[in-house]
């Protein structure tokens with residue numbers, strides 16, 4: 160990545176998204192790029208905003224809140240990292256989507272704080288597809304019942320599922336996890352009657368495979384901003 164500019168990288172990622180959509184016979188407008196800006200300074204983020212890209216994501220509350228304050232309402236922020244219950248009050252209403260709802264106690268706290276703030280909070284349920292001990296997320300067999308419980312919270316709007324697959328040697332190794340998430344979503348939607356339209360999956364190393372398997376949100380950092 161080294162001396163490529165953010166502008167060049169952004170255009171290259173856009174072209175790759177379009178090519179993957181063409182291969183999968185999908186409309187590129189169905190796939191939203193979430194630019195993951197962790198460790199990226201506000202001045203670099205501004206250059207991406209100047210390209211006309213406004214959808215950003217971060218995974219740490221302490222790191223992102225100052226950037227939100229600095230960039231104001233120029234950007235649309237998603238939260239993609241593990242969220243501790245004691246940070247919920249700080250995040251509610253500041254992110255148009257939280258990708259990383261990973262247990263029902265967190266859901267209860269989000270619902271309570273969204274109620275206090277007088278708003279509804281959109282969320283995705285994070286799935287620990289491979290059952291890795293190092294990762295957060297609900298187990299695949301728990302998705303159905305957890306979806307039902309989350310759906311019962313009046314202040315939460317459950318929009319779909321998210322996953323981070325195990326580290327892979329090559330992008331193709333991730334395909335089974337992405338296809339698996341789509342199947343879990345289809346089953347949970349049929350069971351709950353909720354549409355669950357969003358599938359958040361795919362990062363720098365495997366976003367094209369994720370698009371081929373139905374991703375509607377891809378979370379890309381390094382391909383835009385270089386190695387961290």
Ligand SMILES: *Cc1c(COP(=O)(O)O)cnc(C)c1O
Nearest residue numbers: 195218239362363378379380381
């Ligand atoms: C950092 C991060 C990404 C982006 O990863 P890259 O490999 O830089 O594209 C995506 N999702 C989550 C949850 C992350 O923490």
